[in-house]
Each structure stands twice: as structure tokens, then as C-alpha cells.
Amino acid sequence: MEHIVIIGNGISGVTLARHIRKNSNKKITIVSAETDYFFSRTALMYVYMGHMKFEHTQPYENWFWEKNRIELKKGFVQTIETHSKTLHFAKGDTLQYDKLILATGSKPNKFGWPGQDLDGVQGLYNKQDLDTLEQNAPNNKVCNRAVIVGGGLIGIEFAEMLVSRKIPVTFLVRESSFWNGVLPEGESEMISRHIKTHHIDLRLSTNLKEIKADENGRVKSIIIEETGEEINCNVVGLTAGVTPNIDFIKKSNIETDKGVLVNRKLETSVPDVYAIGDCAQQREAIGNRRPIEAVWYTGRMMGETLAQTICGNPMEYNPGHWFNSAKFMDIEYQTYGWVFGERNRPDYEKHFHWIHKDDNKCITIAYHKDTKLFLGINTFGIRMRHEFFDNVLTKKWTVDKVIEHLSAANFDPEFYKLHEKDIVTQFNSETGSTILLSKKSWRKIFA
Amino acid sequence: MKIIKHTGLVLFIIALTIFTGTLFTGSFGLTKAEVEEYVTAQGYKSEVITEALEKAVSTEKELSIFEFSNRVRDAYQASNDHYDNLIAKYDAEKNWDKKGEQYQYKIYGKPHTLSYNLAKNAGSGYVKENAGLMWWLTFGLGIIGALLFILPNFILLGAPGIKNDGVFHKAATNRGWIAWLVLFYLVTFYLLLYFKADYVVNWTYILDPISEFLNGGKASQWFVYGFLYCTIMTVMAVRMFIKYRHNKYQILRTTSVLFFQIVFAFLIPEIMTSLNMPGYDFKNAFPLDYDFFFEWNIEKLTESGAVGLFILVWGTILTLVIVPLMVYFFGKRWYCSWVCGCGGLAETLGDPYRQLSDKSLKSWKLERWVIHSVLVFSVLMTVVTLYCYFSGAESFLGIHSQWIKDTYSFLIGAWFAGVIGTGFYPIFGNRVWCRFGCPLAAYLGLVQRFKSRFRISTNGGQCISCGNCSTYCEMGIDVRAYAQKGENIVRSSCVGCGVCSAVCPRGVLKLENDSMDGRINPTEVLLGNDVNLLDLLNKK
Ligand SMILES: Cc1cc2nc3c(=O)[nH]c(=O)nc-3n(C[C@H](O)[C@H](O)[C@H](O)COP(=O)(O)OP(=O)(O)OC[C@H]3O[C@@H](n4cnc5c(N)ncnc54)[C@H](O)[C@@H]3O)c2cc1C
Ligand code: SF4
Ligand code: SF4
Numbered sequence: 001m002e003h004i005v006i007i008g009n010g011i012s013g014v015t016l017a018r019h020i021r022k023n024s025n026k027k028i029t030i031v032s033a034e035t036d037y038f039f040s041r042t043a044l045m046y047v048y049m050g051h052m053k054f055e056h057t058q059p060y061e062n063w064f065w066e067k068n069r070i071e072l073k074k075g076f077v078q079t080i081e082t083h084s085k086t087l088h089f090a091k092g093d094t095l096q097y098d099k100l101i102l103a104t105g106s107k108p109n110k111f112g113w114p115g116q117d118l119d120g121v122q123g124l125y126n127k128q129d130l131d132t133l134e135q136n137a138p139n140n141k142v143c144n145r146a147v148i149v150g151g152g153l154i155g156i157e158f159a160e161m162l163v164s165r166k167i168p169v170t171f172l173v174r175e176s177s178f179w180n181g182v183l184p185e186g187e188s189e190m191i192s193r194h195i196k197t198h199h200i201d202l203r204l205s206t207n208l209k210e211i212k213a214d215e216n217g218r219v220k221s222i223i224i225e226e227t228g229e230e231i232n233c234n235v236v237g238l239t240a241g242v243t244p245n246i247d248f249i250k251k252s253n254i255e256t257d258k259g260v261l262v263n264r265k266l267e268t269s270v271p272d273v274y275a276i277g278d279c280a281q282q283r284e285a286i287g288n289r290r291p292i293e294a295v296w297y298t299g300r301m302m303g304e305t306l307a308q309t310i311c312g313n314p315m316e317y318n319p320g321h322w323f324n325s326a327k328f329m330d331i332e333y334q335t336y337g338w339v340f341g342e343r344n345r346p347d348y349e350k351h352f353h354w355i356h357k358d359d360n361k362c363i364t365i366a367y368h369k370d371t372k373l374f375l376g377i378n379t380f381g382i383r384m385r386h387e388f389f390d391n392v393l394t395k396k397w398t399v400d401k402v403i404e405h406l407s408a409a410n411f412d413p414e415f416y417k418l419h420e421k422d423i424v425t426q427f428n429s430e431t432g433s434t435i436l437l438s439k440k441s442w443r444k445i446f447a
Numbered sequence: 448m449k450i451i452k453h454t455g456l457v458l459f460i461i462a463l464t465i466f467t468g469t470l471f472t473g474s475f476g477l478t479k480a481e482v483e484e485y486v487t488a489q490g491y492k493s494e495v496i497t498e499a500l501e502k503a504v505s506t507e508k509e510l511s512i513f514e515f516s517n518r519v520r521d522a523y524q525a526s527n528d529h530y531d532n533l534i535a536k537y538d539a540e541k542n543w544d545k546k547g548e549q550y551q552y553k554i555y556g557k558p559h560t561l562s563y564n565l566a567k568n569a570g571s572g573y574v575k576e577n578a579g580l581m582w583w584l585t586f587g588l589g590i591i592g593a594l595l596f597i598l599p600n601f602i603l604l605g606a607p608g609i610k611n612d613g614v615f616h617k618a619a620t621n622r623g624w625i626a627w628l629v630l631f632y633l634v635t636f637y638l639l640l641y642f643k644a645d646y647v648v649n650w651t652y653i654l655d656p657i658s659e660f661l662n663g664g665k666a667s668q669w670f671v672y673g674f675l676y677c678t679i680m681t682v683m684a685v686r687m688f689i690k691y692r693h694n695k696y697q698i699l700r701t702t703s704v705l706f707f708q709i710v711f712a713f714l715i716p717e718i719m720t721s722l723n724m725p726g727y728d729f730k731n732a733f734p735l736d737y738d739f740f741f742e743w744n745i746e747k748l749t750e751s752g753a754v755g756l757f758i759l760v761w762g763t764i765l766t767l768v769i770v771p772l773m774v775y776f777f778g779k780r781w782y783c784s785w786v787c788g789c790g791g792l793a794e795t796l797g798d799p800y801r802q803l804s805d806k807s808l809k810s811w812k813l814e815r816w817v818i819h820s821v822l823v824f825s826v827l828m829t830v831v832t833l834y835c836y837f838s839g840a841e842s843f844l845g846i847h848s849q850w851i852k853d854t855y856s857f858l859i860g861a862w863f864a865g866v867i868g869t870g871f872y873p874i875f876g877n878r879v880w881c882r883f884g885c886p887l888a889a890y891l892g893l894v895q896r897f898k899s900r901f902r903i904s905t906n907g908g909q910c911i912s913c914g915n916c917s918t919y920c921e922m923g924i925d926v927r928a929y930a931q932k933g934e935n936i937v938r939s940s941c942v943g944c945g946v947c948s949a950v951c952p953r954g955v956l957k958l959e960n961d962s963m964d965g966r967i968n969p970t971e972v973l974l975g976n977d978v979n980l981l982d983l984l985n986k987k
Contacts, residue, residue, distance in 0.1 A: 043913035050613040318977035327952040330608035383954035386907025415695040
């Protein structure tokens with residue numbers, strides 16, 4: 001029986017294992033050094049905030065693995081010997097494989113800041129980070145102030161976590177407005193304002209210079225690059241992005257760049273070795289997507305796809321239209337298709353922006369300035385239907401048609417106040433159109 | 448703000464202490480004349496009961512309710528023992544005529560109920576004489592305290608949004624010592640209410656004036672329960688309004704259950720009683736209203752003229768037509784989360800405990816067995832009762848009609864719905880009864896599962912498996928298990944509370960009514976992946 005060994009029990013490795021099991025009888029082993037069972041990294045924040053217990057982050061009950069004949073091995077893989085198809089563990093034991101899948105995820109970026117390895121300086125990626133944080137910042141008596149460095153999606157989660165325990169937070173963001181490398185101006189500014197309403201000391205256009213230690217080697221303060229200001233703090237959170245967690249793979253003969261290089265079939269340079277999830281790097285980017293996508297659902301999709309290949313139905317990884325979601329404190333964010341921020345915006349991309357007077361809801365629709373082709377939408381504080389926009393993108397609707405049928409896209413809970421009328425009115429007045437809002441349901445539209 | 452909150456808590460605890468303390472107050476006794484009058488009014492034939500009762504309660508001594516209850520129960524026991532001895536004696540003598548005669552002297556009824564009936568008129572003391580003041584010191588102070596505790600949340604909790612910070616850090620909401628203390632209090636409360644009503648007779652005095660105002664009669668222990676129920680729901684609804692003020696579905700649903708509880712379950716029956724009609728809760732559907740088809744109820748209704756007849760027809764149509772039809776259009780939520788009294792309490796008083804339900808597959812299996820057994824039990828009981836009612840027989844299918852009714856009332860009506868169903872909120876979550884015990888929920892659930900337009904739609908590939916939805920599902924549904932596969936949630940037990948949708952940080956879940964086509968959509972691969980792969984696997 002063919003032995004499939006997967007390094008990494010995250011979403012990509014586990015999805016792959018589940019799908020191989022559905023389609024075959026192969027022997028499957030998942031290796032991980034982090035936790036005994038698969039858990040949802042995306043929920044780490046909720047454990048610290050007391051919304052959930054750690055066990056709630058585990059999507060499958062513990063009996064699931066044995067029942068599905070998925071073997072779990074806890075251990076840290078130190079070296080991969082591809083010619084003998086052997087894994088060597090830190091504890092000295094070994095494991096033979098017939099096919100190997102690398103699904104080793106990411107690790108937080110560190111940019112060589114002085115003091116970045118001090119006690120009290122940490123990232124937020126794995127279970128151990130959560131445990132460390134519980135030690136470093138159990139409450140605002142032990143931790144009088146924390147500084148978060150790096151204004152991305154994990155940074156804002158980290159800040160929200162600390163605020164939930166009433167720990168004062170200073171948030172250093174390199175950009176001039178929160179996440180404006182990705183978000184268009186109006187949205188980025190709304191989120192920046194929202195962050196401040198949560199009493200977070202948001203410092204824009206601000207870089208970290210160094211982290212200072214006290215006599216015990218614990219963080220004592222940080223220095224700001226631009227002003228030289230010193231801020232006293234007990235915890236420094238490093239959330240300036242992630243990179244593939246592949247140090248041990250670099251020692252092998254598997255070809256790597258930033259991540260493990262793979263082709264569209266997710267094959268690495270070595271036969272019978274594949275890579276999926278955060279650690280995989282496409283040799284050529286797919287469409288507008290980045291070569292490395294550290295996103296939950298792309299890991300899952302790679303797992304779904306590779307399972308087909310491994311079970312004898314070779315298939316290329318061919319993701320559909322881009323989408324994603326996040327939450328900035330109280331404001332939910334969803335995106336479908338492509339809407340670019342200032343920095344990367346192609347010159348044909350035009351934006352329509354609507355913002356609610358309460359300053360907690362807005363949308364931006366991107367379209368082609370000549371053809372009026374709908375390119376994508378960002379929506380804040382209003383939930384929208386994935387299936388609607390997936391169809392719209394496939395069918396290549398114009399922006400006018402999308403605006404006309406915007407009601408059908410709404411996915412907010414029942415009885416919520418609707419804003420489509422407002423949006424259409426504003427669109428009409430800005431573009432001189434005369435669109436009437438249609439009442440047709442999305443099922444009827446795409447029937 | 449913090450200070451106001453703490454003051455509120457202190458006031459509430461004082462009120463609760465006074466409320467509990469009243470049980471130990473007052474002195475109980477009846478004059479001989481009162482005893483005689485009572486015995487005549489009851490139509491007791493026993494020749495020894497009057498004397499026994501007089502000896503027991505017509506005394507100079509100041510009796511507490513507990514002593515009073517003891518003595519009264521002993522008196523009844525003595526009277527019954529007296530005749531049992533005679534029965535045994537004539538039996539030994541084979542004197543059948545004499546033996547047969549003795550049975551009419553026996554007095555039936557639950558000892559604590561007999562004692563309650565006497566005690567209601569026998570009490571005197573500060574509480575009874577100062578009902579108004581006592582109301583303010585217990586209910587009044589309790590309401591004020593609770594509101595002072597709750598209202599500051601409007602500011603303390605910050606901007607509208609999901610407010611679950613620290614839920615699993617607190618002893619009250621994470622099965623800590625506070626939770627166990629609350630459980631103990633609630634369980635004791637229900638045990639007294641259902642099985643030792645005479646011990647809580649002092650509470651009825653506090654509400655006598657209100658009861659007299661509403662229905663012309665004095666308050667019974669059930670009036671106390673009803674009034675307390677409405678009060679608690681109202682106060683805890685205020686908490687819901689603040690906690691979920693960003694979510695209109697939650698606001699409307701809470702308003703609705705509150706309305707149905709106060710108007711339908713409480714006021715209308717009281718007013719009907721005051722008009723000499725049978726008091727009836729028009730929304731309480733059989734088989735949750737398990738004694739609707741009991742002989743005494745049918746008799747009471749048929750004897751009450753047009754109103755009674757209307758109720759009989761309404762109750763039957765409600766269960767057979769309205770309930771399933773509404774479930775077809777809106778799902779069982781229209782009842783369980785918008786109308787029902789049990790659901791109403793669970794969604795207000797019980798909301799802080801929703802995260803404690805068990806999500807394991809095991810408990811789902813157990814749930815299906817238990818709840819459907821209760822449904823079968825209740826239907827069987829009703830069939831036996833109705834058969835016996837119309838045929839005049841004592842039993843049917845070998846089941847004794849009185850026995851099955853008593854067993855059901857005791858096991859399901861009192862223990863399951865009350866003691867366990869509500870008493871265990873702080874440990875097992877707020878819907879134990881609705882999930883495992885309610886026969887109406889089982890019935891609604893079957894309709895919802897197989898013939899309904901309701902479902903919880905999942906939003907394509909957006910789920911990040913975080914588990915908020917499953918954690919906060921009071922019915923113990925593993926919502927995530929469906930959402931992370933891109934599958935709609937169609938489950939018989941879902942009461943449509945909408946909280947899974949509210950807590951989801953990625954906007955994945957939407958409760959909606961739509962066509963039955965494609966409502967159940969098992970998927971292999973989620974939206975967003977290669978269209979060819981989707982086609983290949985999902986249409987397989
Ligand atoms: C706090 C946080 C919030 C996030 N929120 C979102 C979100 O909202 N939406 C979203 O789309 N994405 C989110 N992400 C990103 C998302 O979680 C990742 O993209 C995803 O988890 C990657 O999955 P993976 O299976 O590729 O790797 P991982 O989940 O990282 O799993 C890799 C596993 O491999 C193990 N491993 C690595 N090397 C070895 C070795 N040598 N030996 C043994 N085991 C090894 C690791 O210990 C780890 O357990 C978030 C990430 C974090 C940290
Ligand atoms: S599935 Fe959602 S709506 Fe249904 S009972 Fe659970 S939390 Fe409520
Ligand atoms: S809460 Fe939302 S994102 Fe989280 S597991 Fe449930 S459906 Fe998925």
C-alpha cells in the first residue's frame with residue numbers, strides 16, 4: 001500500500017488527507033510538531049479573548065482520525081532525504097514515504113530589528129505563541145502596554161486581542177493609512193478611524209528602530225525610527241507579514257525560493273514530493289494572484305486539488321475568482337474579484353466608492369473605465385453573497401448590471417436595514433446613469 | 448459605570464436574600480371553626496380528619512410553615528391510616544360490605560398539595576400583612592438591582608458588535624463556582640415549586656394584591672411562577688437588547704417572545720379567569736401543552752360553552768394545521784425562537800449559557816433517541832387518555848390511563864422541563880429541554896427537516912473553520928461541520944435563533960426561507976476552486 005506522508009497538520013495538509021481518504025485506501029500519515037490535532041489557526045485570537053476554549057478551535061473530534069485511518073505523528077522533521085525517501089526527526093527516529101507532501105505553513109517575518117529575540121517579543125502564528133502570550137500578557141497589571149509592529153490582518157487581530165483584556169496598545173504601521181497597500185483610500189481611512197475609536201494608539205507612517213531590554217533580558221521599551229521616541233512596554237508583537245516555514249527544506253535538494261517552488265500540478269522539483277498551502281510558491285503567478293498565497297481557503301483548495309492527482313486523476317491547481325474576508329474589530333470585510341489600492345492599481349481600473357454616514361459601512365466597486373466591465377468589489381459592514389459575485393465575474397457583467405442587481409447580492413441577516421437604494425442613487429448621480437434597482441432574487445437571475 | 452454595576456449587583460443579591468428569607472417567616476395556624484369550615488367545604492367524609500387537623504394546627508404555638516406542613520401531612524396520614532386499618536380489619540374478618548364502605552373516607556391528593564391548600568389561608572405575619580412593601584423589597588429591588596447591573600453595559604461593552612469577551616474566563620459562564628451556585632438555587636426552586644409548594648406559600652402572599660387585581664383571586668404558586676417568569680424575561684430581554692443592538696433579527700425576535708410570554712401566557716389567561724372563562728394560553732401547542740387532551744381539561748372546556756369549544760377546536764387546529772404550515776414557510780424558529788415561553792426563557796435568562804451545549808456526535812445521537820422517545824411517549828399517553836375518555840375504560844393497550852398521565856407529568860412535565868430543563872442552564876446550556884425533551888420540538892423538527900423552506904445558507908468558500916458558530920449554537924449543532932464544507936445547514940433541531948450567523952466573523956451564515964430545491968446541498972469541494980473540479984465532484 002502506498003504510504004502518503006504529509007508534513008503539517010494545518011488546513012492544507014488535513015484537507016488533502018481527508019480527500020485522499022475519500023478516494024482511496026492509501027496509507028496516510030500526517031506529521032506535525034505543533035499540536036496533536038488539527039486546529040484552526042484563524043481562531044487563535046478568540047481563545048485569548050475568551051470567546052472560545054482551545055478545544056473549540058478543533059474542527060474534528062479526536063476520534064475522527066482513527067476512524068478515517070489517518071495516522072497522526074507528532075514530531076519535528078529535521079531533514080528530508082529524497083533519494084531514500086526518508087524523513088529524519090529531531091528525536092532521531094525516521095519515517096519512510098512513497099509520496100511526500102510539504103504543507104508546513106508560514107512563520108512570522110523578522111526584519112533584523114535589534115532586540116527582536118528578547119523575552120516578551122513574539123509573533124502570533126502558532127499554538128505556542130498563544131501560550132506565550134497568555135504568559136506575557138495575562139492582564140493589564142502584568143502587561144501595562146503592548147506595542148504591535150506591522151499593520152496587516154494579523155496585526156489588527158493582535159491589537160483587538162490585547163484590547164479585550166484592557167491592555168493599552170500602541171500600533172506601529174509603516175503605511176500612511178491602515179493597510180493601504182491593499183485597500184483603496186476611502187476604506188483604509190475608515191478602518192484607521194475605526195481602530196482609533198477602540199482607543200488604540202495607532203501610529204501611521206511609523207517604523208520600529210529597536211527594542212530595548214531591561215536587566216533581565218526582557219523587553220522594556222521600543223524606539224521609533226522617525227522620531228526617536230521611546231515607548232515603554234512589556235510586550236512587542238511582531239506582525240509584519242509571514243514567510244514560508246521552510247528552513248529545514250532548504251537543506252534538501254528540493255528547489256526553493258521564498259517558498260517551495262511548485263508547478264501548476266503542485267509538484268516540486270523532486271519526483272513524488274509536492275507542496276501545498278502557505279509554504280508553496282507558484283513558479284509563475286496565476287492571474288492576479290501572488291505566487292505565495294498565505295490564505296486559509298487557498299491552502300484548502302490546493303489540498304482538494306492535489307488529492308485528485310495523488311489518487312490517479314492528475315489535475316492542475318486552477319483557482320477560480322479571487323475572494324477573501326477579514327474582520328477589523330467590529331467591521332466585517334469581504335472582497336470578490338480584484339479591487340486594488342493606490343499602489344498597485346492598473347490605470348484602466350476605476351472605482352465607485354460609497355460610505356455610510358455612520359462611518360462603519362462602505363463599499364468600493366472596481367470596473368474597467370472603458371468597457372465598464374465589473375472587476376471586483378470590497379464590502380465593509382455589509383455581507384454579500386459569494387455565489388452572486390462568482391457568477392457575475394464568470395459571466396462578465398458590466399458595472400451597471402451589477403449595480404442594478406445589487407439587492408440580490410445582499411447576505412446580511414434578515415430585517416437588516418438595506419442600503420442598496422442609497423448606493424444606486426449615488427452611482428447614478430456620479431456617473432449620470434439612470435439605473436433602477438431590480439428586486440429579482442439571485443436564484444432567478446442565474447436560473 | 449463600574450460602581451453602578453457593582454451597586455446593582457449588591458442590591459440584587461440583597462433582594463434575592465430577602466426573597467429567599469421570606470420563606471422562613473410568618474406563623475401558621477387555623478382556629479377550630481376555620482378547620483371545620485375547610486373540612487366541610489372540601490366535602491371530606493372522614494370522621495377523624497377534623498379532629499386530627501384541629502389538634503395539629505389549632506394551637507397556641509407559633510408554627511413555622513415547615514412545622515405546619517409536617518403536622519398537616521401527619522394529620523392526613525393519620526386519618527388515612529385509621530381507615531386503612533379498618534379496611535385491613537374487615538378484610539381479615541371477611542366483612543366485605545363494611546370493608547367496601549371504608550374507601551369513601553379516604554382522602555386522596557399529594558400531601559404537600561393538601562398542606563398548601565390549608566397553608567394558603569393559615570398564614571399570618573409581616574410578609575402577608577405588608578405585601579406591597581415586600582414586593583418592593585423583593586421584586587422591586589431585584590429589578591432595580593438587575594437593571595443597574597445590566598444598563599451600564601450599554602457603555603461598558605463599547606460600540607455595537609459581538610460581545611463575547613471573557614465568556615470562557617468567567618466563573619458564571621464557564622461552569623465555575625458561580626454557575627454551580629446558580630444551578631443549586633434554580634434546582635431547589637423548581638423542586639419546591641413542583642413538589643413542596645406549601646413551603647413557598649409565603650411568596651404567594653407577596654403577589655396576592657397583584658393577583659386580586661388581575662383575576663380577582665389570590666395568588667397561587669403558579670401565579671408566582673408566571674409572574675416571576677415574566678419579570679425575569681423582561682429584565683434579561685433588556686440585556687439582550689443591549690448585547691445584540693447591532694442585530695435587528697435578535698432585537699425583533701426578543702421583543703416577540705417577550706410579547707407572547709406577557710400577553711399570551713400571562714395576561715390573557717388571567718383575564719379569562721377573572722371573566723369566569725377557562726384560562727388558556729392560545730400559543731401553547733400540544734404536545735408541549737401535554738395535558739390539553741386530559742379528561743379534566745376536555746371536560747372543563749366542554750362545560751365552558753362557546754369559549755371552551757373554541758379553545759378545543761383552536762388547540763387542535765394549532766397543532767395539526769398551523770404549526771406544520773408555519774414550519775413549512777419559516778422553519779421551526781417561528782415557534783421556538785419567536786413565540787414559545789420555554790424558548791423565551793432560554794433566549795433571555797439562558798443567553799449567557801448558550802456556549803455550554805455539548806457539540807459532540809455522541810450527544811447528537813443521544814438527542815435523537817431521547818427527544819423522539821418523548822414524542823412517542825406523549826402521543827401514546829394522549830391516545831390512551833382519549834380512548835379511555837370516550838370508551839369509559841380504565842386502560843388501553845394494557846396501559847393504565849391514570850398511571851401514564853401521572854408518570855408523564857412527573858418525569859417529563861416536572862423533572863425534565865423544569866428541574867433539569869431550566870435548573871441545569873448554568874452547566875449544560877440553555878436549551879437542554881428544547882433539545883432533548885420537548886415533544887413539540889421533535890414534531891416541528893421532523894417537519895423542518897423534511898418539508899420546509901427554511902435553511903441556513905452558507906456563503907460559498909468564505910468559512911475559515913474558526914468555530915464561533917458551533918460554540919455559540921445553543922442546540923449543540925456543529926454548524927462549522929457544514930459551513931466549512933460549503934453545505935447549507937438543514938437540521939431538525941435548529942431553532943433559528945440566528946446567533947451562529949451573528950457571531951460568524953466572516954459573514955458565512957444566513958438564515959433564510961427559499962425554495963426547497965437545492966436546500967440540502969452536500970458538497971465535496973467548495974465554491975472558489977477550479978470550476979471543472981467543482982463540476983466533476985459535486986455533480987457526481
Ligand atoms: C492569527 C492568524 C489569523 C489568520 N486569519 C486568517 C483569516 O482570517 N483568513 C485567512 O484566509 N487566513 C488567515 N490566516 C492564515 C491562515 O491561517 C493560513 O494561511 C493557513 O493556516 C495555512 O495553512 P497551512 O496548512 O498551509 O499551514 P499551517 O496551518 O501553518 O500548518 C503547518 C503545520 O506544519 C507544521 N510544521 C512545519 N514544519 C514542520 C516540521 N519540520 N516538522 C513537523 N511539523 C512541521 C507546523 O508546526 C504547523 O502545524 C491567519 C493566520 C494567523 C496566524
Ligand atoms: S444552528 Fe444557528 S440558528 Fe440554529 S439553533 Fe444553532 S445557533 Fe441557532
Ligand atoms: S463562525 Fe463562520 S467562519 Fe467560523 S466556522 Fe462558523 S461559519 Fe465558519
